[in-house]
Amino acid sequence: MLLAWIVAIPLWLGGGLAHPSFTWIALAMMITPSIAAVVVASLERKLGGFFADVGMWPVRRPWRFIAAMLLGVLIPVFLILQAVFVGSWIGVFPGDLQNFTILKIVSGEGGIGPYLLDQGGLILVAGLINLLPALGEEVGWRGWLWPRLLPLGQLPAILISGVVWGIWHAPLILLGYNYPLADGAWGVVSMCGMCVVVGAFFGWLRTYSQSVWPAALAHAIFNASAGLVSLFMVMGAMIDTQKASILGWSGWILPGILIAVMLSVRAFREPVKPGLSTNRPVRS
Known part of the structure; x- marks a missing residue:
């Protein structure tokens, strides 16, 4: 977190979110x-096995890896879109789910269906372009931190890793990023x-x-969606955006229900490492 504040110092010295180098x-x-x-891995003298430790290489379960990569595309889009419908139903999101005025305007003569397919392709391309920057975060959060929290239990791992990840964003959030209407630290x-x-x-994708x-x-x-x-x-x-x-x-209601179901079936449980057995040797 200290490193994030150090990097963000230029924003706080002047310009804020309007700083010309904000993106960089x-x-x-x-x-x-x-x-x-x-x-940390260097201090623990575990740098030699770093790639394996954070799940970068090798790929241990190829078929699960392929399935998880596909879900890595579908799940984020679902999380973003479901919030639109739930928020509109509750009345906190100004959704135009009857006329779809904006969607019809930007779609033009081509129609909504082809336009959304085009947007899906653009999102996929943008996601692949942004994969390495996202990996920069995920190696720390889901690669290194998540497996070390799982022994504490599924729910503690979810809560602690999420709060740490959220607080890490503070240098930008306190400047109005994502929550421009928030007062003080509420963002x-x-x-x-x-x-x-x-x-x-x-975290589930990492575990699975x-x-x-x-x-x-x-x-x-x-990010791309x-x-x-x-x-x-x-x-x-x-x-x-606070609501x-x-x-x-x-936007957290439906995902929260899904997470509760996943917790009940222990979907986040730490996998048994290959080669380990709970059976004790028989002594004669």
């Missing part, structure tokens, strides 16, 4: 969790909530595949 500073911040993980609190919910699914790459892809696709919500809004409307979209509490 934000990208540099995304690398800091990986740097921290490398430093950071909301970011922690979002990171707990979304991070649970990223025993690889950090699906979580990194999901992270990249999540964020703009989808604007297609379903009432034209000219504004949203309070609406996946950033707000209404």
